Amino acid sequence: MDALVHSIQDLIFVFDVEGRFSYIHAAAPEQLLIDRHEALGKHYAQVLPGPLVAAFTAVFERVQQFHQVERFEYPLTLGTQPHHFHATVSPLINSNGQFEGVLSVNRNITEAKRAEVELQIAAAAFQTHLGILITDARGSILKVNDTFTRITGYSEAEVVGQKPRIFSSGRHNAALYRRLWKHVIKTGNWEGEIWNQRKDGELFPEWLTVSAVYSVEGTLTHYVATMSDISERKAAEQEIHQLAFYDTLTGLANRRLFMDRMGAALKELQRHQRCGALLIIDIDNFKQVNDTLGHYAGDQLLQSVARRMGKMLRDTDTLARLGSDEFAVLIEGIDSGVAQTTQLAERIAHKLLTTISEPIQLAEESIVVSGSIGITVMASNEYSEDDYLQQVDMALFQAKNSSRHRVCFFDPSMQATLLAHVKLEADLRQAQVDQQWQLYYQPQVNHCGAITGVEALLRWQHPERGMVSPGEFIPLLENSGLINDVGEWVLEEACNQLARWAQRPQLNELTISVNISPLQFRDEGFLNRVEGVFTRTQAPLCRLKLEVTESLFVEARDEAREKMLALKAQGVRFSLDDFGTGYSSLAYLAHLPLDQLKIDQAFVQQVLESKANAAIVESTIALAESLNLEVIAEGVENEAQQAWLLAHDCNAFQGYLFGRPATANAIEQLVLGD
Ligand SMILES: Nc1nc2c(ncn2[C@@H]2O[C@@H]3COP(=O)(O)O[C@H]4[C@@H](O)[C@H](n5cnc6c(=O)[nH]c(N)nc65)O[C@@H]4COP(=O)(O)O[C@H]3[C@H]2O)c(=O)[nH]1
CATH class of the missing domain: 3.30.450.20 (PAS domain)
Known part of the structure; x- marks a missing residue:
């Protein structure tokens, strides 16, 4: 017991x-x-x-x-x-x-307790955010969880006893599955991305892990597969990729992708000695369309141009939108040499221009735009992507600035000229900081040869180059916007001179003409700046003449007229410079508050040689008389010219015959007869 x-x-x-x-x-x-x-x-x-x-x-x-x-x-x-x-x-x-x-x-x-807890854990783990599928050793499905049902649309009853191949999407070949099972058998598991098919037929990407389960004795008993549906993540990845590398408006490659492709093309160039060509295309009147028809029309225009160019190019070419209305094309892997690549690129460029200039229907309107194209041939890997882009930008700049050739190739001399321009612009900014300006004055005389006034002419005392002529730098001042500040300096200097001469009996009748650039005149702050100068200098304004050119009245002419009237009210007088060179309507000129017409030196210098020039000068004098304006001839270099002008009733002159531009001191000596 x-x-x-x-x-x-x-x-x-x-x-x-x-x-x-x-x-x-x-x-x-x-x-x-x-x-x-x-x-x-x-x-x-x-x-x-x-x-x-x-x-x-x-x-x-x-x-x-x-x-x-x-x-x-x-x-x-x-x-x-x-x-x-x-x-x-x-x-x-x-x-x-x-x-x-x-x-x-x-x-x-x-x-027993431990086993119970483990079972609870296993049951909880089975119901996770991952889909789980368990098969026996022969691959027949034994069990799936709820997440599996949510992902695939199949209930447990529908799949038990089946083989997982019922989910196959048909996207992968047999070799992939062979590799998968081989790996599972060898290492015990496999994981990777795979496309499967849901019950409703939709294909979807999933992240799949397959593990083999062995008994204590080491025999394979089960396979466990876990899966997560990554279709949303894939879609998000795709969207990020799209945003990062493609232009949202046109769907073309963006600058980043374009640079990547250029990098790849340069490597190809190095490896296989194949040339490439880079083209930059700019829509000439895009801004105008945007401003007049609105941004929506502008967007449509860009989309339409992008579509057309895309159709024209080959699949191996990369078309990209680099900026607002700037497109780029990369043609790569050309087996032939530089000459043939150049010819090919030029042919493509002309085709692109033709396709761009076909009429485009925007809402109610059919519009026509044109393009300009810069090209550079990529034949050497000693240049980087950025270098080639810089070259092609220069070629585009050239194409846009030449009225005849809308297609320009980069050539190294272009680079030198542009670099010189860039250097000059930097020097000009420094000139403004260091006040390297000087104002010279050129005498203006009456029929007796007596000096009645002067024209103020800007000089730049360059630290290395000496005196630089305004013909060289005024356009740059205009392009860079510096003209407003420099122009104000000129006006202030001239007004100070007038104020000083007003104190001196023999000089107090002298007038000063000051050139005003159309850009300066059109600037919003122009009147304020000018009035500031008048207040500071207290110059006698009746002796100040502002020289404006005809080009001022090509655009926004009513606004220009208003400004002239405002200044006129303060006693300032106006001279129309370079008369005869522009295209302004005479009828309109008659409405302007002008005091003087200045006959351009180009006509004056040819007055004796060219009958046509003589006729122009004669009719200018007659016009001035009929409009009750003074007339002055500039660029008078010899007595014969002066005699001709006098005989034709022009009584005021400026030119080397009477004196070259000189300092105020020199002018004073001339007037005072020292
Ligand atoms: N061959 C020849 N030339 C003569 C003769 N007499 C005068 N000249 C030159 O002709 C130009 C006359 O000035 P512009 O027509 O207003 O033409 C000016 C004017 O448009 C512009 N400019 C000069 N100073 C200023 C300025 O302060 N502001 C602005 N906006 N433009 C200026 O630069 C242009 C060139 O100025 P400059 O080089 O000083 O050249 C001056 C002068 O030196 C002559 O008998 N024969």
Whole structure:
């Protein structure tokens, strides 16, 4: 009997009515908290840990009171290991029906508990955001989770027993699947991107991991596949790629992608000695379309031009939009040499120009635009992408500035000229900072040869080049916007001179003519600047003449007239310079508040040689007379010219015959006859 009891794995305790241990069975002494002999006769509260005492007391009392079997579970640490027990506590009732104690049978359920927890974890893990599919060793589906159903549209019932190939998208060849299974067999798992098909037929990309499951004995029992639907991520990646490398308006490559392709083309050039050509295309009247028809029309224009050019080019060419109305074409991998590449690029450029200039229907209007193209041939890898872009920009600049050739090739001398321009512009900015300006004055005389006034002419005292002529730098001042500041300096200097001469009896009648560039005149702040100068210098304004040119009245002429009237009201007079060279309407000129017509030196110098020039000068003099304007001839170099002019009623002159431009001091000496 003892041997029988001894073989029972459960712990058996008998407690008397008071709760003292009267019998203890344990298969091994380590299953007990204290030694069996020591525990016998002790109250359970003296042996068990506090929390268990409380739980056991409640059970004990109920068993005693109701004479019923109670069951409960409790944790207990034996040695250092946590354990779980299940206790069945029964009342011990004697033959008289009296309660004599309790019998507690305690089973160690630690392993079962652990398995239960693991199962719970596994079940929770199975329901994750990843789709899970489990197959047997032959690949038949045994189980899938809810996420799998959400991703694929297949319920578990629909797929159990099937092979995973039912999800195949047809996008991958058999070799990929062979590689996949080979890898799983060799390493135990595989992961990668794969396209599958949902139940509704839609193909989608997923990130798939496949793992092989082996039994303890090492035999393959299952495959577990987890998958996540990456179609949204792929779409987002695609969108990011599109935004990063393509122009949103036209869908063409953007500057970044274009530069990448150029980099690749240059490498190709290095490896295989193949030439390439780079073209930059600019839509000449794009700004005008944008300003007059609005941005929407401008956008449509660009889209239309992009479409047409795209159709014209080959798939291997890269067409890109680099900036607002600037497109670029990269033609690469041309086997033939530089000469043939040049010819090919030119042919393509002309075709592009033709396609650009076909009429475009924008809303109600059909418009025609033109383009200009700069080309450079990429035949050497000693230049970088940026160098080639710079070259082609220069060629484009040249194409835009030449009225005849809308297509220009880059040539190195162009680079030298442009660099000189850039240097000159930088020098001009420095000239303004360092005030390297000087004002010279050229005498203007009447029919008796007496000096009545001067024309103020700007000089630039360049630190290295000496005196630079305004013909060279005025256009640059105009292009860079510096003309406003420099022009103000000229006016202030001339007005200060007038104010000084006003103090001197023999000089106080002299007038000064100041050249005003159309750009300066049109500037919004022009009147304010001029009035500032007048206030500061207190010059006698009736002796100030502003020389304007006909080109001022080509655009916004009413605005120009308004400004002239405002200045006229302060006593300022106006001279029309270079008369006869422009295209202004005489009828309009008659409406301007002018005081003087200046006959351009080109006519004056040819007056004796060319009948046509003589006729122009004669009619200018007649026109001045009829409009009641003074007339002055400039560029008079000899007495014969002066005599001719006098004979034709022109009584005011300027030119080398009477004096070259000189300093104010020199002019004063001339007037005073020193
Ligand atoms: N061959 C020849 N030339 C003569 C003769 N008499 C005068 N000249 C030159 O002809 C130009 C007359 O000035 P412009 O027609 O207003 O032409 C001026 C004017 O358009 C512009 N300019 C000069 N100073 C200024 C200025 O302060 N502001 C602006 N906006 N333009 C200026 O630069 C142009 C050239 O000025 P410059 O080189 O000083 O050249 C001056 C003068 O030196 C002559 O008998 N024969």
